[in-house]
Amino acid sequence: MKRQSQAEIVKQLSNKELLLNVYASQLLFVLLAFGLAWLWFDDFNHLFGLFKLNWNELLLLGLIPGVTVVMIDLIFIKWIPEKYYDDGGINNRIFTSLSIPQIFLIALVVSFSEELLFRGVIQTSFGYVIASVLFALVHFRYLNKIVLLVSVLILSFLLGYIYEITNNLLVPIVAHFIIDFLLGIYYRLFRGDNHERKLSQTLSK
Template sequence: MKKFDIRKIRVRKVSVDDLDDRMLLINLYATQALTFIIGLIWVLFQHQNLIQLFTPPRELAFLLWGIGFAGAVIAVDLLISRFVPEEAADDGGVNDRIFRGRPIWHIAVISFVVAVCEELLFRGAVQHAIGPYWTSIVFATIHVRYLRHWIPTGLVFSISYGLGWIYMESGSIWAPIIAHFLIDFIMGLIIRFRRES
């Protein structure tokens, strides 16, 4: 049996263009799984009831919060993309690579997985510990691909703060999950169909 030598491991910086589609998806789902596990452990260490956290309320107001916030974010994003040069909102091509040419059902799956995993961690665990403002700073920092330009960084911070706000106002984690899902899904569809035409 061959002996494993940790000294032979080499770390190098890889751009999104160096990854094939399979490796890009593996990275996406692996990071979301890690996000979910960290969020789950953190929520349990905070002695929160996980079932209660994910139980939707009887009143459907949380749907209105989620759909309304998503609509506002998409409208603002479309306005910004119309008047701001594309290079000022560049994310390094990551979103384009994730959504371009992807079937609609897969865009929906990716959007749902990302929404549930990130909202569990950031709204369910981190915001519970440090509040919406600092959570939004952490959320913007985690989305490192946007940090090259102040416009996308400001947008990510604002969206995160808004997601935290609708979580507090609605009293349900499903409001930010729905909003996050709709934002990612609709923007993914825009990227997919814009690139096809």
């Protein structure tokens, strides 16, 4: 029996099922973060103390780097063939089926849960390199896509470095949120119809 490609598997899922899978994975990250924090930290105050409301850091090291990453990403998307940025259709399916407020919510959930686990707990406990590599490996659907893999590795080390120099978990959360939210809007407004047409043509061959 021929093994199904990721694009074919994604195609069989409804938009609701795909979105529920995303939220379930993020809930798992949050539960894992609190479980590991309970094991590795003296108390939860240590974890909560990583959140600091510093507006200068949030602007200079959160918002500005986030917008810069998106601008660079959009340049690459424009000039690099689409197949190198294809993650199996997941981003297109998720973001093109959501309203902008829904994109805001999912970007907020993803940025909080992933940064809480990988930067707040793992990087705090085991260091910058281990957390950054693990973050990239969790995005396993990128492993056979060299452009996406390099992109997520660079992003992971950037977010890790931001946390390393600020010791403020809110800053990489803001940067991560800005990236996901703006790219989500881009997919919603500019990529959906074109991608779905090409995907249908590919699967019908």
